Amino acid sequence: MDMSESHQPQTSPIPPRHIFANLPAYVAGKPAPQVAGLTQYKLSSNENPLGPVPKVAEILSTFDAVHRYPDPLSTKLREALAKRFNLDAENIVTGAGSLGALNQILKAFAGVDADGVQDEVIYAWRSFEAYPILVGLLGAKSVQIPNLPNGAHDLQGMLDAITDRTRVILVCTPNNPTGPAVTEKQIREFLAQVPPHIVVVLDEAYFEFCTVSPVPDGEDAPLDGLRLYREYPNVIVLRTFSKAQGLAGLRVGYSVSHPQLTQYLRVSATTFAVTAVAEAAAVASIEHEDQVMERVQHLVDERERVAARLHELGYNIPQTYANFVWLPLGEHTAEFTELARANALAVRAFDSEGVRVSIGEDEANDRFISICEQFPHRV
């Protein structure tokens, strides 16, 4: 039977929930364009160009249990993390990337309250693009606090924005896309002023890069959230295997917090989100941490080389503790992005604010520097 005769396709619009009207779209990093004679490089997604530890290739080629569901509790991974960081495995909840873990948190603590009023989620802006989408999808209200001129969080501004509707505060350290990190002293002063019923998330997606980054004279080192979450029952630390460990494509991350919070995260988690192969790759990354840190050290050395040259050239770029640099080019953003594309480099442009460029292969970094040399504007 010809289906088209029996059934007229539905043409009236099918509206999604009303909250879709105000959602920004997630703009994923685009591949670099093809340019004759030049290798293309993608410097737009903060990926690790050096890839995972070699053991991961072996796991992928020998894995023989795709017909089985994974362990929904990622027990082996949580035990490996607990041992490595001297934590209680009960304090760890895994997810499909730290985005998966963050989604668990927001689903558990932010949405529309029983009285129909929106919960509020405070975070710095500009920060990670996924925040407004996740918050908005749950029906909660984003309260965005502009960064300070040096790209750092305005922590006082974030405190001032707290209301009786505030449920969650997201602190992105180092901040994507600007680069600065929050220190332990700053976060302790901050937490001392946050009411204890408000959940504070420390998104440490780039943590490993901080640990080998030089700290400028007179400044304090970036925060290590795991050092303090035990003292603060409202704090959740978010970590991922996507960046330093080079497992972005396998989707595995986790949160660490007090059992009074993890009990809800386990309920809001998508069951079986972390696959067995992702779990095994993550465990291998923990077992071969020395190899992970060699890669991280190389990327940080490259970042320092790039940043030093940009400073020489007169670019006023903020301090970065991650695997990217931020060029606050303002109205020249599109022009820079075009120049990069003409040189087979994909970079991440944010409208008329600036460009985030990931540290990539050595040759990609050389080419990025040469583009900065040619570019006529300095900010």
Ligand SMILES: *Cc1c(COP(=O)(O)O)cnc(C)c1O
């Ligand atoms: C990349 C990134 C993440 C992690 O993404 P996953 O791949 O989902 O782990 C989380 N937060 C920030 C700020 C990031 O830049």
